[in-house]
Amino acid sequence: MGNALRPSLILLALSFAAPAQTAAVRTPSGLIRLPVETIAAAAVAGEMGAAAPPEALKAMAVAARTYIRANPGRHRKEGFDFCSTTHCQRLDLSGKYPQITQAVAETEAMILWWKGAPALVFHSADCGGHTASAGEIWPGLSRPYLPAREDPWCSRSPAPAWTARVEWPVLERILHLPGLRFVAAGRRSASGRVLSLRSNRGPIDAGFLHLAVGRALGWNLLRSRLYDVESTAQAAVFRGRGAGHGAGLCQKGAVEMAKNGADFREILDFYFPGAVPGITPRGLSWRLHRSDSLDLFTVGAAPPVSLPAGETAWREARRRSSLDASCRPRLREYPSVDLFRDSTGARGDFAAVTRGCVVHLNQPARLQAQGRLPRILLHEMMHVLIEANRRAPLPEWFEEGLAEHLAGGTTRRAERARVEQLVRRYGRASVLRFLQTGLPQ
Numbered sequence: 001m002g003n004a005l006r007p008s009l010i011l012l013a014l015s016f017a018a019p020a021q022t023a024a025v026r027t028p029s030g031l032i033r034l035p036v037e038t039i040a041a042a043a044v045a046g047e048m049g050a051a052a053p054p055e056a057l058k059a060m061a062v063a064a065r066t067y068i069r070a071n072p073g074r075h076r077k078e079g080f081d082f083c084s085t086t087h088c089q090r091l092d093l094s095g096k097y098p099q100i101t102q103a104v105a106e107t108e109a110m111i112l113w114w115k116g117a118p119a120l121v122f123h124s125a126d127c128g129g130h131t132a133s134a135g136e137i138w139p140g141l142s143r144p145y146l147p148a149r150e151d152p153w154c155s156r157s158p159a160p161a162w163t164a165r166v167e168w169p170v171l172e173r174i175l176h177l178p179g180l181r182f183v184a185a186g187r188r189s190a191s192g193r194v195l196s197l198r199s200n201r202g203p204i205d206a207g208f209l210h211l212a213v214g215r216a217l218g219w220n221l222l223r224s225r226l227y228d229v230e231s232t233a234q235a236a237v238f239r240g241r242g243a244g245h246g247a248g249l250c251q252k253g254a255v256e257m258a259k260n261g262a263d264f265r266e267i268l269d270f271y272f273p274g275a276v277p278g279i280t281p282r283g284l285s286w287r288l289h290r291s292d293s294l295d296l297f298t299v300g301a302a303p304p305v306s307l308p309a310g311e312t313a314w315r316e317a318r319r320r321s322s323l324d325a326s327c328r329p330r331l332r333e334y335p336s337v338d339l340f341r342d343s344t345g346a347r348g349d350f351a352a353v354t355r356g357c358v359v360h361l362n363q364p365a366r367l368q369a370q371g372r373l374p375r376i377l378l379h380e381m382m383h384v385l386i387e388a389n390r391r392a393p394l395p396e397w398f399e400e401g402l403a404e405h406l407a408g409g410t411t412r413r414a415e416r417a418r419v420e421q422l423v424r425r426y427g428r429a430s431v432l433r434f435l436q437t438g439l440p441q
């Protein structure tokens with residue numbers, strides 16, 4: 001779908017090492033390589049669900065995307081980057097939630113930064129009223145933006161306390177401590193989480209106990225480390241609050257904050273105080289400019305370039321093709337090639353790339369100065385229409401050639417010539433119908 005730039009611009013693309021824009025994910029149905037944005041959407045769906053308010057979904061999207069960007073190769077030894085379980089992030093890859101698609105699109109490529117690097121980000125279902133510092137859960141991972149703090153939001157509607165009963169014969173087997181008949185909470189962290197336990201077999205590390213019970217009996221039993229424990233004649237009985245490790249973003253609290261009017265930046269600032277959300281380390285983010293029929297996004301304080309040219313192109317594309325789309329086109333203007341490539345994963349020598357209803361423009365001010373912007377916009381708007389109307393699988397040459405034919409472009413001459421051969425043979429109306437039926441055999 002790219003519209004290649006002239007060779008002189010290719011040089012611009014060589015000076016940055018772009019981070020990977022796709023990652024290999026192990027799913028129940030096998031290994032697949034997916035765009036970061038798709039994985040982020042799947043993590044929001046799997047971890048938070050689609051019922052949360054939009055600002056909570058956006059905060060979760062930024063947190064999930066940051067996790068993906070900061071942890072490539074988490075399963076490198078096994079030959080992929082991420083699994084689809086809570087070990088990494090729980091992924092729901094069904095892709096059927098428009099609210100989540102919207103939240104991911106509105107925060108596209110945005111992550112949390114700390115001192116110029118992607119932040120270390122965690123999230124859990126319910127901190128039980130007090131978040132954990134990263135350092136108390138994982139010694140060595142303490143960060144100033146991951147403190148332990150009271151969470152007045154999730155505790156507004158405290159979840160019912162949970163109880164986990166583990167019979168002594170089971171516990172002594174999974175902990176490899178024969179004769180174990182008594183345990184009690186020992187040291188606790190600043191947030192109240194159990195760090196160690198006392199027992200008739202000596203001290204037990206709470207992290208070790210948590211892992212051992214989770215692996216042997218499932219992660220839904222000992223839901224957090226915010227608990228008390230009582231020893232009866234038959235079993236150790238854990239009574240606790242919250243779910244998950246409790247560090248970073250509390251999903252339940254984020255939902256409460258959004259319900260009370262907080263936007264996603266306020267939510268992120270509460271759970272990751274001091275980390276900067278943005279599409280660059282300087283915290284630049286998208287600014288929306290709406291026009292009659294388009295949404296245009298610019299970066300930081302950059303002035304919009306492709307309005308009204310985008311409006312004209314959209315009108316002209318629909319007129320020339322007699323096609324229409326149910327979506328409202330979105331234009332994203334990237335002021336630098338590294339930002340274009342890092343955010344879209346497309347080659348830096350492409351002038352633009354269109355995905356669905358979104359047209360990504362590589363340095364539009366430059367394209368405008370070269371007098372090429374109107375033509376490129378028209379070509380990309382044709383792609384928006386073609387994608388919106390395509391119901392059958394079609395070869396890339398046909399889509400490119402059709403876009404060039406309809407837009408009167410000359411960048412993809414060979415593809416355009418092939419499509420025009422079809423037009424001479426079948427007529428234009430039939431060629432447009434190939435979008436629904438596929439190409440004739």
Ligand SMILES: [Zn+2]
Nearest residue numbers: 082083087088
């Ligand atoms: Zn994993």
Ligand SMILES: [Zn+2]
Nearest residue numbers: 127151154250
């Ligand atoms: Zn909470």
